[in-house]
Amino acid sequence: MQTIAIPADTRAQFPDLIDGMHRLRASVFKERLEWDVKVVDGREVDDFDQLPATYILLLRGSSKVSGCARLLPASGATMLTRAFPQLLSAGKLEAHAAMIESSRFCVDTTIEEGRGEGSLHEATLTMLAAIIEWSMTHGYNEIVTATDVRFERILKRAGWPMRRLGEPTRIGNTIAVAGSLQADRASLERVRPAGAGSTFNLLHNAA
Template structure:
């Protein structure tokens, strides 16, 4: 399993993976979790997908998307500021240039590959490492997100505890909470699976050459 980064300039190249990602989001958020999300032709999308985010994908050896997350600079429109403001203390995020928002994180834990007895799924840890690595590579030091209390416990169990940005509150049928996560080398080393591999460094080199 490896991390593939799909930035806006790579949407067309990785269109098949993005279709899989939107289908996975529909399956997880609508079918499994019962969230009130918009699904069309089996794919879940929202208005934040129209803001040209970067997607982090965990892809297995069969080219199946096993996990995904969406990253947007916190300086622009974000889910926390626009959709989940009530989760923030004083209903304010106070974004800075080193802050990025992660949203629509999900993992297909039904996949047999990556199952470990008593351990977090390989795709979950791979996604955590990929998000941190991408953030560090792109100059971000802080990752903010809205999640539920169950996932907050998973983050702590992985060794990447979240600092709450407000009190938990009900969102739909779940108890949600906003939080901040560090994007640093120590966190990356704690969550990184032994066989972790990504295209992040390769993508950074290619982008730098293109800009030269």
């Protein structure tokens, strides 16, 4: 497995990977989790994909997308501020230049590669480590997200506990919660897969 970061200005160079990401999102969010998301032709796409996001993708081989996340500067339009402000205790996000939002995180945990004796799949840990590393490399020290309480527990098990930004709220068929995560060296060391080398060897920028 390897991870790749695709900035907005290089997105057109990787149409197959971007398509694979949207198909994975449809499979995970619509089919497995049964979230209320729009799927067209087997692909989940929303309005925030039109913004200058960076995508972090987990690949098997060179082309099979097995994990993804979308990163957007918190100083601009984000899911927390536009779609889920009810998750924020103050009704708004106190954004700053070193804050980024992570959204649409998902991993295909049915893959056998990386399924060891640990409590979390290596694919999940690799994606978390890649998000932290990318954020640190690009000057971000805080990551905010809207997720559900199930994934909040996964983050805690990974050694990357989330600080809640509001009270859990039912949205559709899930209990959603907003939170903040540190992007620093200590978090990276706790999260990255056991026995893995430097996370910088895992993340390859497409730019």
